[in-house]
Amino acid sequence: MRAQAGMKLLTHNLLSSHVRGVGPRGFPLRIQATEIRVSPVDFNPDFVTRMIPKMEWAALVEAAESLGHLSELPRQLEEGYEKDEDFLRKVHHVLLEVEVVEGTLQCPESGRVFPISRGIPNMLLSDEEAAS
């Protein structure tokens, strides 16, 4: 059986467009999803706690919302989240369990579209398009 996969929002939070000239304005990529999948993953509070400081929180909330899976995630990170298991479970769900199987990622600055097929984003740019 082919192991199904979809792009996770944790990964999306780290991706940026590298089209020539966009620089930091290439983040975050706008998700247009035509097929989403929710797939349970074992909850690991230590991993989630480690990941939260690496995330751009506003972009994560925006992405989750655009997929209709905001799941009561607060718009601001609150202090002491490391000990709040409920909160960590919500973050776990959004980071690892919501997957984009088919769709596109769009550079917010240049409009360039990167396809996602079978859960795998294609970030290839030609020489002319890419930053030097």
Place this chain on the structure above:
Amino acid sequence: MEKMAPFLHSDTTYKIKIQTFNKTLTQEEKVKRIDALEFLPFEGKVNLKDPQHVFSVLEDYGLDPNHIPEKPLNIYFGRWIADGQRELIESYSVKKRHFIGNTSMDAGLSFIMANHGKVKENDIVFDPFVGTGGLLIPSAHFGAYVCGTDIDYNTIHGLGKASRKNQKWRGPDENIKANLRQYGLEKYYLDVLVADASKPSWRKGLFFDAIITDPPYGIRESTRKTGSQKEIPKGIEKCPESHIPVSFNYHLSDMFIDLLNFAAETLVLGGRLVYWLPVYTPEYMEEIIPRHPCLKLISNCEQRLSSHTARRLITMEKVKDFEDQDQYSHLLDNQFLPYKGLNSFREKYFSGVTKRIAKEEKPSQE
């Protein structure tokens, strides 16, 4: 003797094992040896089932199974501290793996690479030349979350021609996530992407605890990067989905500069880069190992491939934060020039073969 004192106490339990290499002993012979150790000042009680401390006598009878000496060449005595995990090599063998490529790394070496990367639970480990994902598996086994990229659309999607003998096309259970699922490690699979390692698409940040990879050497897998729309003469491969031309002009030395810069930018401080460097042995010198101001060379281990080629397992550790000017250090510093020699690795790899054939056919004129 002082070192042994804590383990000789009357309120401890212990057991002694006899182990031999290249010889088999009967139970009787083993018991005789244990009895001969009576002079040791153990005051604790013997517990064969669940002792606190296990001591081993190791008798070395050499390496030749056809000439086993009467007496051991060496005898070692010590206290058990930990087991190695050599059984992993068999349980993760590539022979049984669902999805392989032409150059999948054997299980033992891939575990050694994860060890060099000091991979631990809850790390994020990345492979920029992920291929069929073989190098992700040991990291996932150690509890790290894994991701990768590859420029080859078909390999990442698990499509196209199979690498196994007797099999024409890849089957439906052949993709990277399926490999992790085969070992019960699915939960550690983050994502893989089709991407060009020379044009990374990550936002600025320190995301990876380790980068563990086996870049293409240009022999059995080609060294590639995305090319220009102008380069579309016949024979230039295009990515199936986006039709981006994928050129074959990625010089090996540029690939390693890009890899080191990438590692310096995206590794956490203290994070490790572990990769294979192909080497033409007659011209090898330590100076050709690629350097970077942010990365410290930890180790450099050779594996012979043929009479004139080898690959070296290079381990580097990030010791300094990345600043913009660091990516140009290879242009400013003379010490970075020697590894330009790597670019002709492919020609030299094959030239050794053609030179030898020519030598055999013609008598020397000199």
